[in-house]
Amino acid sequence: MAPLFGLHGFGLHGSVRCEGVRPGDRLASGPGTVRGAAVEADDLRHVLESVREFLRAEVVPLEEQIEEQDAIPESVVAQCKAMGLYGFAIPEQYGGLGLDMVEEVQLAIELGWTSPALRSLFGTNNGIAGHxxxxxGTEEQKKAWLPRLASGEVTASFGLTEADAGSDPSSLRTAARRDGDGWVLDGAKRYITNSPVADVIMVFARSDPAATGSRGISAFLVPRDTPGLSVGPKDKKMGQHGAWTADVVLDGVRVPADAVIGGEEGVDQGFRIAAKCLAHGRLHIAALCVGIAARLVHETVEFAKTREQGGRPIARFQLIQGLVADSVTEYRAGRAMVLDAARSFDDGSDRIAGPSAAKYFCSEMVGRVADRAVQVHGGAGYMRGVTVERLYRDVRLFRIYEGTSQIQQVIVARDALGPAARD
Structure with missing residues (x-):
């Protein structure tokens, strides 16, 4: 499917007037609304334009408030739920919009125009946790939880990372032991997105103590109110204020046998499930980075046009033009790469190296674009309250989570080199 969102001029969003589209209109499936898996071109355009208008009219004016208060206003959360944003990647049969990957990355690019904390609200439901x-999951598990994830009634978290198990999940230490007809979980998870507000956490634990590496890991569906599960205080982060993370502690958490993702057949399948979820998430994050790069270029261009030095706009200086040209070029390269990787993801030809390459390039790219944006702004770019300063801090995280840039390098290189790159 060709890209459908309007990228005006050299690839930046202009103002959009969406006739008949209002912030709060529901995007997901249902009577009289956009339909799911086979989203028609006009329907997808409606979704993207509606989201674009919502971001510019409702969220962008609140960016400084979100930064200062470290919270998304409840009115915005309610609108995201009403629009169906909590379920854009969840299939229509479970109450979501059912976007394929090409469609999803276009939406993620739109979402990148504003504070990444907004997307984080519903990112886990659609991404690593929902996936x-x-x-x-068994069909019973999907029917019980996915409709509630899609509506926003329930928020889910992805409980994989630990103090000594981040980019390499095979070294996790959280343990799961059989106890009668159920399981008991003990351990701790770190930096878990949305855990302070989560209703359910997908916990990865080693279910076979004799196994090593990627073997013997299972995933468990653990409701927040399960005795023995506790969530620590919110982490104080460099950026992405309004997106909450915290530690999760499991102390003798007892769950029934049907809490194993996939049921009995899902035992020891946790690493495989995590790998698939992360591949999807990496491509989504790559697209988000492209959207943020678009906003950064926009801020850079507008500043260069209006800031004067020596009685003329700095946009006339060729060294400034060079910085802008580099950022525009990298933004366009990232966008093309994400769309190409999404097509390969959808047709099944590449769901490993492509997402990793896209995430690696785009997360590094948006960091360079942010650095140039601050440079063009000069002293103003170093001041709190200026958009590019906030985004400069926000984008640093993308090179770390969902697998560091170094992990992506390893994945891409091993895919290219094959057995020669492995012990």
Whole structure:
């Protein structure tokens, strides 16, 4: 499918007037609304334009408030739920919009125009947490939880990272032991997105203590109110204020046998499930980075046009033009790469190296674009309250989570080199 969102001029969003589209209109499936898996071109255009208008009219004016208060206003959360944004990647049969990957990355690019904390609200439901159920859940588990994830009634978290198990999940230490007809979980998870507000956490634990590496890991569906599960205080982060993370502690958490993702057949399948979820998430994050790069270029261009030095706009200086040209070029390269990787993801020809390459390039790219944006702004770019200063801090995280840039390098290189790159 060709890209459908309007990128005006050299690839930046202009103002959009969406006739008949209002912030709050529901995007997901249902009577009289956009339909799911086979989203028609006009329907997708409606979704993207509606989201674009919502971001510019409702969210962008609140960016400084979100930054200062470290919270998304409840009115915005309610609108995101009403629009169906909590379920854009969840299939229509479970109450979501059912976007394929090409469509999803276009939406993610739109979402990148504003504070990444907004997307984080519903990112886990659509991404790594929701995909645990989509990739490995039983039909009963999907029916019980996915409709509630899609509506925003329930928020899910992805409980994989630990103090000594981040980019390499095979070294996790959280343990799961059989106890009668159920399981008991003990351990701790770190930096878990949305855990302070989560209703359910997808917990990865080693279910076979004799196994090593990627073997013997299972995923468990653990409701927040399960005795023995506790969530620590919110982390104080460099950026992405309004997106909450915290530690999760499991102390003798007892869950029934049907809490294993995939049921009995899902035991020891946790690493496989996590790998698939992360591949999907990496491509989504790559697209988000492209959207943020578009906003950064926009801010850079507008500043260069209006800031004067020596009685003329700095946009006339060729060294400034060079910085802008580099950022525009990298933005366009990232966008093309994401769309190409999404097409390969959808047709099944590449769901490993392509997402990793896209995430690696785009997360590094948006960091360079942010750095140039601050440079063009000069002293103003170093001041709190200026958009590019906030985004400069926000984008640093993308090179770390969902697998560091170094992990992506390893994945891409091993795919290219094959057995020669492995022990």
């Amino acid at each position: 645990v159920l989509l990739e490995g």
